[in-house]
Amino acid sequence: MAKNVLIIGAGGVAQVVAHKVAQNAKEFGTLHIASRTVSKAEQIITSIREKGHKVEFTAHPLDAMDSDAVAALIRQIDANIVINVGSAFVNMTVLQGCIDTGAAYLDTAIHEDPAKVCETPPWYGNYEWKRREACEAAGVTAILGVGFDPGVVNAYARLAEDEYFDKVESIDIVDINAGSHGRWFATNFDPEINFREFTGTVYSWQKGAWQENKMFEVGREWDLPVVGKQTAYLSGHDEVHSLSARYKDADVRFWMGFGAHYINVFTVLQNLGLLSEQPVKTAEGTEVVPLKLVKAVLPDPSSLAPDYVGKTCIGDLVKGTQNGKPGEVFIYNVADHKEAFNEVGSQGISYTAGVPPVAAAILVARGTWDVKKMANVEELPARPFLELLGDLGLPTRVIDATGDHPL
Amino acid sequence: MAKNVLIIGAGGVAQVVAHKVAQNAKEFGTLHIASRTVSKAEQIITSIREKGHKVEFTAHPLDAMDSDAVAALIRQIDANIVINVGSAFVNMTVLQGCIDTGAAYLDTAIHEDPAKVCETPPWYGNYEWKRREACEAAGVTAILGVGFDPGVVNAYARLAEDEYFDKVESIDIVDINAGSHGRWFATNFDPEINFREFTGTVYSWQKGAWQENKMFEVGREWDLPVVGKQTAYLSGHDEVHSLSARYKDADVRFWMGFGAHYINVFTVLQNLGLLSEQPVKTAEGTEVVPLKLVKAVLPDPSSLAPDYVGKTCIGDLVKGTQNGKPGEVFIYNVADHKEAFNEVGSQGISYTAGVPPVAAAILVARGTWDVKKMANVEELPARPFLELLGDLGLPTRVIDATGDHPL
Structure with missing residues (x-):
């Protein structure tokens, strides 16, 4: 039925x-x-x-x-x-x-x-x-x-387990958005959620334990299909928390790509206290949550779609051994902003x-x-x-x- | 009496x-x-x-x-x-x-x-x-x-007129604060007034007419006593508006020193709309004037005094002719933040x-x-x-x- x-x-x-x-x-x-x-x-x-x-x-x-x-x-x-x-x-x-x-x-x-x-x-x-x-x-x-991440990238890890390795040694998930929305600055989804992802501790699963870093503390240059050389930073993300339970002996890391411009704007807002969720009182006595004002002045993410051009590349670099022999596989998808907009308006x-x-x-x-x-x-x-x-x-x-x- | x-x-x-x-x-x-x-x-x-x-x-x-x-x-x-x-x-x-x-x-x-x-x-x-x-x-x-500026720098211009030149050809007022307050970012006086100075058109008096520029559009490196080499930017300032009336045939410009860090923070806030005096409504319906929130999150300028170290140098470079012979004079003051604090608590x-x-x-x-x-x-x-x-x-x-x- x-x-x-x-x-x-x-x-x-x-x-x-x-x-x-x-x-x-x-x-x-x-x-x-x-x-x-x-x-x-x-x-x-x-x-x-x-x-x-x-x-x-x-x-x-x-x-x-x-x-x-x-x-x-x-x-x-x-x-x-x-x-x-x-x-x-x-x-x-x-x-x-x-x-x-x-x-x-x-x-x-x-x-x-x-x-x-x-x-x-x-x-x-x-x-x-x-x-x-x-x-x-x-x-x-x-x-x-x-x-997609979490979700498809978890399935990529499972595919590597099923079809490539009897022992998975590391899973590096890399998320690169090489697209351009043409605005001076905008977040791709709700600024409140977007910034929350990066203001806290970055957790990764390495050497069988949770490791803690700050955002933008650990960067690595990747050379990926279609989008080319891109710098991505060790970031906290949902899938690290479930994959680390299934692949306890593997290192599980999530890398998010950021341009220098995004990092600069984020750093200024963060250091000034404008990403805080704690209310601040103005001289006139109005209580304001800074992050909510920042959200109000930034472009509505849904307004970006019509002008968005370029590609995303998201994938898993999985390393492991099969019958004792080491190997690696990169499983990925490339998506196009313009094609997405033409098909579904997003x-x-x-x-x-x-x-x-x-x-x-x-x-x-x-x-x-x-x-x-x-x-x-x-x-x-x-x-x-x-x-x-x-x-x-x-x-x-x-x-x-x-x-x-x-x- | x-x-x-x-x-x-x-x-x-x-x-x-x-x-x-x-x-x-x-x-x-x-x-x-x-x-x-x-x-x-x-x-x-x-x-x-x-x-x-x-x-x-x-x-x-x-x-x-x-x-x-x-x-x-x-x-x-x-x-x-x-x-x-x-x-x-x-x-x-x-x-x-x-x-x-x-x-x-x-x-x-x-x-x-x-x-x-x-x-x-x-x-x-x-x-x-x-x-x-x-x-x-x-x-x-x-x-x-x-x-001081306006004020003392106007008297410096008058001194140059009285004692150096029968014809004043240019007055360049340069204001350099080479001090350090030790904070990640702060303004030296009320942020609302400070930022207002730089969000509008920069007026200078050159070639007998008002010229318009944007803030940080025209920069020049100066080499000044005590504070050394410093970059200052053509800025709008009160004294240009009175000196240009007395010295109609001279170019009258005001130059304010800014470090790259100040300009970066200013540019991010300005481009995001966070220096606006027009109220913005948050998703929750609160009306907020962005500049007033920025003021609320920045350090209180008066709190900077105890930690402030270093010098200011403010002066007038006046060029002109005396009996047809060209010359120039730089008239200036150097002040010390720590000495000021020790004397009057500011x-x-x-x-x-x-x-x-x-x-x-x-x-x-x-x-x-x-x-x-x-x-x-x-x-x-x-x-x-x-x-x-x-x-x-x-x-x-x-x-x-x-x-x-x-x-």
Whole structure:
């Protein structure tokens, strides 16, 4: 029986998810999208109509911080798969709504507490993994972090394990956005979330233990397909926290590319205290959270899409041994900002984050990934996911001993 | 008969003025200081007592935006000389209070309209000079812009005219602060006023006309006594607007020294819109003037004084001809931040701005500068002012054909 889908959220990634679900409507039953501001969900449906898709799609108002409201909506529309691409603060309430109703749960990023800048490792252990038993008892499929990174890069690691190495020694995930939005400065997604990623401690898993660094403390130049030589910096990221559990003996690091201009602007704002989440009082007595003003003066990330040009390259350099013989493989995807905009009206960063949860939803609908428990992506079979992603617009390529070739 | 003095304002410059007036109490009658927040004026009097001065000094609450209140206070205490070192927004109301009562008026910077970032030239012509006839009719001495720059640098130009050249061809005023406050970033005076100076058009008087540039567009390396090689940028400044009226045929430029770090921070804040005076609404609906938040996160300029070390060098390079023979002279002062703090509890920037109006007040009290009309400093005899300034802690030096020597 066809499975009904509910998307939660109405930002840039939700837009991509909704378009991709609409393109693949034959895989699903009825389609729904819910947002606190229902007009934003309706705008997304309008943009789908403008691309000529004739599918039924219904918008609903929803306070996703209220798990009873989530459960009530799931029951009302008989949703079987919930794709949560709302704010980072609603994971636990949406998950609870799924556990209460039996719907499958998918998300693309860890839960965050708005009052904390940086959690202690492992991040999933603080919230999501505490619900593992509850998911298994209820027979609920919950797939955590199934965007691009985390998500596809976890599957790349699993592919390397499955097809290249009997022992994985290191996983270096590299995320380069070589695109240009033409603005003096802008963040590619919500500035509040973007800057939060870099103001706290950078955790990496090396030599069997958590290592701590500061942001921009450790940089390395990479020479990658299409985007060329790029400097990326050791950064904290969700997938390090789950991959380090499966690959305990491997070093697991995440590298994010930054230009000197981004780092300069970030450093000035950070050192002046303008990225703080603690309110400051002006001479006139107004209380202001500096980060919220910075967000207000920066360009709206969704406004960047029409002018965005260039490519992204995100991949895993995995090293290991097979029958005692050392080797390495680089598994990656290259995406194009302009192509993404032409297809779904979003820039490449939103596109790479929004297509993977739809591939996962299709695999849940087909049964391949309907595992009736909580799982991170590396715990699920990688090939069917990566092959389906290729069909949906995010083809995987591999550089191994035989050269650079499609998966 | 001894003249009673009223200081208006209670910031860093007012602190210097009050200390210097107390040190020279024998030149005056009763001493008074007024501020919107009377406790700030009282703190200044306490700091004078802590230096061992036993003079009578009275603090008064005053809304200096209300000219009737200014006049009432002048009458109440029978003030003869008003030294206005309050905010840039109160000049016209304080001046009116003086015209209404006959008290002499001194200030250190042009009047500003809080709603405007940058006035059109000549700045004095927009407000102060419109009261020239009123001052003359009332027999009121009003000396405009008698800080260091504007102020002492205007007297340097007049000295060059009086003693070096029958034709002045160019006046380049150079202001270098080679001191260090040890903070990652701070402004030396109110950030709101500091940044306002540099966000508008830079006006200079060249080739007999106003020229327009952007801030940091025109830079030049100077090699100055004590502070050495320093880069300074063509900047807008008060004194260009009065000197260009007296020296119509000369080029009149103002150069302010900036390090690469200051320019970088300024450029980031400016380009992000964080120096704007127009309110911005956050996602939460709070209206915030970005510049007021920037002010709130930066160090309080008065907190810098105890750690400030190093020197300032401010001077005029004047070129001209005498009997047809070309020549040049550099007239300057070097001040020391630490010495200023030890003497009056303020850093060097406040010291150089606060001592000159006290010298002017003494000359008014003695009659030398009691001209019974409105005047900019270059319209008054320069030698008595510069010689008195030397006695008060700001000695003048001269580099001319005979070498580098005291005035």
